[in-house]
Structures are given as structure tokens and as C-alpha cells.
Amino acid sequence: MESVRKKDVPVVTVLDPKFKYEVAREPGGENIKYCFQCGTCTSGCKVAELDSKYNPRKIIKMVILGMRERVLSGDFIWLCATCYTCHERCPQDVRIPEVMNALKNIAVREGYIHPAFRAQAELIAGHGRLYEIDELANEKRTDWGLTEIPQGCPEVAEIYGITGLFDLLSREVGGKT
Amino acid sequence: MKMAVFLGCTVPVRNLSYELSAKRVAGELGLELVDIPEFSCCGYPIKSVHHETAYLLAARNLALAEERGLDICTLCSACTSVLTEVSYELATNEALLDATSETLGMLGKKYSGKVRVKHFVRVLYEDVGLKSIERAIKRPLDMFRIASHYGCHYLKPSKIYDRFDHPEAPESLDRLVSATGAFAVDYRTKKDCCGGAILGVDEETALSMARAKLDDISDRGADAINLICPFCSVMYGANQRKIAANHNVKYDLPILYYPQILGLAMGISHEELGLMQNPIRPRALLAKIS
Structure with a gap:
């Protein structure tokens, strides 16, 4: 019991009571304060069924309590499979997958991007898409009677430049570039 | 009917048989699909990182x-998701449309909110229609038992998809399978997610999610899984042997893309539909037809 207490009960001084407002200002996070902790999301969640690290009801409660660092630095926010089952069923229209996206967006700004997502973002910046279209790919397409696709799409990197995403991708923990 | 076909990242490199069969079948049904070479990644993988x-x-x-006056027809469900969402948001939120148009202006582009987005299979279901599809069948597939995997972003969030099919009791894919003469297999885990979105975060959980459905569909004696998304194909097709090896089980469950099933029923040869290029070669299945 003693060890459980030490692990799970937050120390009051590290709570940020304004965190829920920060999340509510983020695109997708608008409805977080409507949550009344019924647990419909977690009970129908296929990820939660297999991996106890992911528990959407608990994550939302942690946000509402203000456990900012624990939430943003945790791997668990990256475990939402965005299947939208909870989104359909939530009686309070919390839009949980969108809340998870809002949390991930804040986490990225704090330097906590998950490596798999960083890798994807970098690939897309470089090729304009997840998989490079090289000469070999286009040769195969032509053999199949399919149209060729241009290699690369520089406008994607331009968009990253406009929105500041390149800077965000190089951020370290603490939000410093 | 003429639409811009949005191939996305995965289909035109790794799922050519899906693209090939969709274009082939569309041509037969009077649906003209136009390629737009300048299309990039849809944006879905970036939503988690930077909205x-x-x-x-x-x-x-x-x-x-919009420049070409065309609506978009998608093949990948993840592309469907973000393109539908952004089309919906920009059509209903004027302030967001203005801000977005201003930034697009820096790239010499403009957008006025007119384009609608539909998954290829939804176009078949709603616009081509089951009656036209039934009329096009030349070789009913009544020797096949096929289990459809709807996946998530073909249907949900249902609000932005005009609730064209019920998210808790979907039937569009089963009805499309039945239209080909095949038996549409019902199964317990039909609505479950493939796990593809978290494959890079927690491989074990993702593959276990896929396994649950492979087990269920195999137990129901299906000849194949009907898929409509390249990410789901990675989970049930490309990873099927890995799942079998990890869990010490055996599957013989080819994956087929819906336009391949429809194409076979329309009398198109399996070569023209790229069936042997799928991640799992459907040899036993093809032997049943010939």
C-alpha cells in the first residue's frame, strides 16, 4: 500500500491547475472540461483492453487535476489508436481522440515528441509523402499501366517553414530549440 | 461521374493492386477517376504532431x-479521415477558412470550401449504387465466404461522414459483398480497429489487436478478408505471418481489396486486378473460381 501511495498520489506542488484551460484552448481539446468520469471511453477501448498503460478516462482526470508534466512526458498519450469508438459513445461529447491530439501537440512543443512520429514528420517534409517516389517506384507504376508521380513535393516543406514545424521538430525537453 | 482520385502515400508505392483494381472497376462503372500529380501526403500523420x-x-x-472543379475520391481510410474533417471544418467555420486561405495564398493557392471527400467504396455504395453494381455482375462469387473489415476512418467520426452508415452496426461493406454474390460473413469483432495507428508506438499491442480479428475471422471459416484501407492491409496482410509466428498459430486468410472482389464478379481476370500481387497470394481462393 505504501508503494502505491508514493507512486500514484500527486505531490500538490507539481500540479498546474491551469493545465485544463491550456488543453481547452488547443484545437481538439475544447470539450475536456465536460468529462464527468463515467468511463465509457475506457470500457470500450481496444488498446486499454490489452495495455493498461493506456486509460483515456484516467488521462483526462490527470489533465483536470493539473498533472501537466506527467501527462506530457508520458508515452501513454501516444497510444490512442484514433479508432473513434469512444468519440462516438461519449455521453458528454468530450471528443477524446481529439483531446489526445491536443495533448500530443502540446507535448511536441515541450520537446516530448514520440520518435516514431518525429520520423514520420521528417519523411513527409523530405519527400512530400511517407514513402519516397523514386525512379524504381515510377518504373513499376509504368509497368502496371499506372501514371507516374512527381518525385518530391517542395510545397510541403514550405508549409512546415510557414507554420514553424521545422523548429518544433528540433526542440529539446523544456521547449528549447 | 468524374472525381479526383487521392492515392495518398502508401497505395501508389505499396498497394498497387488496390489502385489498379479500383481504377479498372471504376472505368467499367462509368466513374472517371482523374489523377492529380501535385497531391502530397494528406496530412493525417502530422495531426498528432502539429494541428x-x-x-x-x-x-x-x-x-x-477545387482548381479542377472536382470532388475527391480516396482509397485510404486515414486520408479519408483528415481530408473529410478539413473539408467539413472549412465549409462550416468561416474564420478558419479565411485564415487557411490566407496561408494558402503564400503558396499561390486558394480554397473556397467547395470540395467534398468520399471514400471510393462509399462512392460505390451511394453514388454508383447497389443496383448498378448488381447489374454489372457477370460471374457471381457464390463460392466465397468473405468477412469485411470496416476499419475506423471509413465511418467515424460519423458526424463528418453524414452518418451514411451506422458506426455501431455498419452494413455498407457487407451489402457490397452480397451484391457480388458472395456470402457476407458476420463476426463478433467486426467493428474492431486493426491497431495500425500504434504499430510504431507499441508493436506488441498493435499486433495483438490485429490477431484478435484474424482469429475470429478464421474461426468463422471465411475464405478472405475484405479490406478498403492500405494501413489495415499492413496489419492483416503484410504482418499476418509475423503475428502467426509470434503467437504460434496458423492462418490461411488472404486479404482482398473490395474492388478486386467486385472486379472478379464483373468477370475481370485476376491478373488485371493484381490479385497475385497482394501481400498474401490467394491461390486457394482463385482455384475455387476456375
Whole structure:
């Protein structure tokens, strides 16, 4: 019991009571304060069924309590499979997958991007898409009677430049570039 | 009917048989699919990282279709998700449309909110229609038992998809399978997610999610799984042997893309539909037809 207490009960001084407002200002996070902790999301969640690290009801409660660092630095926010089952069923229209996206967006700004997502973002910046279209790919397409696709799409990197995403991708923990 | 076909990242490199069969079948049914070479990634993988960038990538793609006066027809369900969402948001939120248009202006593009987005299979279901499809059947597939995997972003969030099919009791894919003469297999885990979105975060959980459905569908004696998304194909097709090896089980469950099933029933040869290029070669299945 003693060890459980030490692990799970937050120390009051590290709570940020304004965190829920920060999340509510983020695109997708608008409805977080409507949550009344019924647990419909977690009970129908296929990820939660297999991996106890992911528990959407608990994550939302942690946000509402203000456990900012624990939430943003945790791997668990990256475990939402965005299947939208909870989104359909939530009686309070919390839009949980969108809340998870809002949390991930804040986490990225704090330097906590998950490596798999960083890798994807970098690939897309470089090729304009997840998989490079090289000469070999286009040769195969032509053999199949399919149209060729241009290699690369520089406008994607331009968009990253406009929105500041390149800077965000190089951020370290603490939000410093 | 003429639409811009949005191939996305995965289909035109790794799922050529899906693209090939969709274009082949569309041509037969009077649906003209136009390629737009300037399309980029839809924006879906970026939404978790940076919302604004994802929206701009999607809006740029919508703008490219609008320039040509075309709506978008998608093959990948993840592309469907973000393109539908951004099309919906920009059509209903004027302030967001203005801000987005201003940024697109820096790229020499403009968007006025007119483009609608539909998954290829939804176009078959709603616009081509089951009656036309039934009329096009030349070789009913009554020797096949096929289990459909709806996946998530073909249907949900249902609000932005006009609730064209019920998210808790979907039937569009089963009805499309039945239209080919095949038996549409019902199964317990039908609505479950493939796990693809978290494959890079927690492989074990993702593959276990896929396994649950492979087990269920195998137990129901299906000849194949009907898929409509390249990510789901990675989970049930490309990873099927890995799942079998990890869990010490055996599957013989080819994956087929819906346009391949429909194409076979329309009398098109399996070569023209790329069936032997699928991640799992459907040899036993093809032997049943010939």
C-alpha cells in the first residue's frame, strides 16, 4: 500500500491547475472540461483492453487535476489508436481522440515528441509523402499501366517553414530549440 | 461521374493492386477517376504532431481538386479521415477558412470550401449504387465466404461522414459483398480497429489487436478478408505471418481489396486486378473460381 501511495498520489506542488484551460484552448481539446468520469471511453477501448498503460478516462482526470508534466512526458498519450469508438459513445461529447491530439501537440512543443512520429514528420517534409517516389517506384507504376508521380513535393516543406514545424521538430525537453 | 482520385502515400508505392483494381472497376462503372500529380501526403500523420500543419497540407490538397472543379475520391481510410474533417471544418467555420486561405495564398493557392471527400467504396455504395453494381455482375462469387473489415476512418467520426452508415452496426461493406454474390460473413469483432495507428508506438499491442480479428475471422471459416484501407492491409496482410509466428498459430486468410472482389464478379481476370500481387497470394481462393 505504501508503494502505491508514493507512486500514484500527486505531490500538490507539481500540479498546474491551469493545465485544463491550456488543453481547452488547443484545437481538439475544447470539450475536456465536460468529462464527468463515467468511463465509457475506457470500457470500450481496444488498446486499454490489452495495455493498461493506456486509460483515456484516467488521462483526462490527470489533465483536470493539473498533472501537466506527467501527462506530457508520458508515452501513454501516444497510444490512442484514433479508432473513434469512444468519440462516438461519449455521453458528454468530450471528443477524446481529439483531446489526445491536443495533448500530443502540446507535448511536441515541450520537446516530448514520440520518435516514431518525429520520423514520420521528417519523411513527409523530405519527400512530400511517407514513402519516397523514386525512379524504381515510377518504373513499376509504368509497368502496371499506372501514371507516374512527381518525385518530391517542395510545397510541403514550405508549409512546415510557414507554420514553424521545422523548429518544433528540433526542440529539446523544456521547449528549447 | 468524374472525381479526383487521392492515392495518398502508401497505395501508389505499396498497394498497387488496390489502385489498379479500383481504377479498372471504376472505368467499367462509368466513374472517371482523374489523377492529380501535385497531391502530397494528406496530412493525417502530422495531426498528432502539429494541428495547423496537418490542416494546411489537407487544405492544399483540397485546393488542387477545387482548381479542377472536382470532388475527391480516396482509397485510404486515414486520408479519408483528415481530408473529410478539413473539408467539413472549412465549409462550416468561416474564420478558419479565411485564415487557411490566407496561408494558402503564400503558396499561390486558394480554397473556397467547395470540395467534398468520399471514400471510393462509399462512392460505390451511394453514388454508383447497389443496383448498378448488381447489374454489372457477370460471374457471381457464390463460392466465397468473405468477412469485411470496416476499419475506423471509413465511418467515424460519423458526424463528418453524414452518418451514411451506422458506426455501431455498419452494413455498407457487407451489402457490397452480397451484391457480388458472395456470402457476407458476420463476426463478433467486426467493428474492431486493426491497431495500425500504434504499430510504431507499441508493436506488441498493435499486433495483438490485429490477431484478435484474424482469429475470429478464421474461426468463422471465411475464405478472405475484405479490406478498403492500405494501413489495415499492413496489419492483416503484410504482418499476418509475423503475428502467426509470434503467437504460434496458423492462418490461411488472404486479404482482398473490395474492388478486386467486385472486379472478379464483373468477370475481370485476376491478373488485371493484381490479385497475385497482394501481400498474401490467394491461390486457394482463385482455384475455387476456375
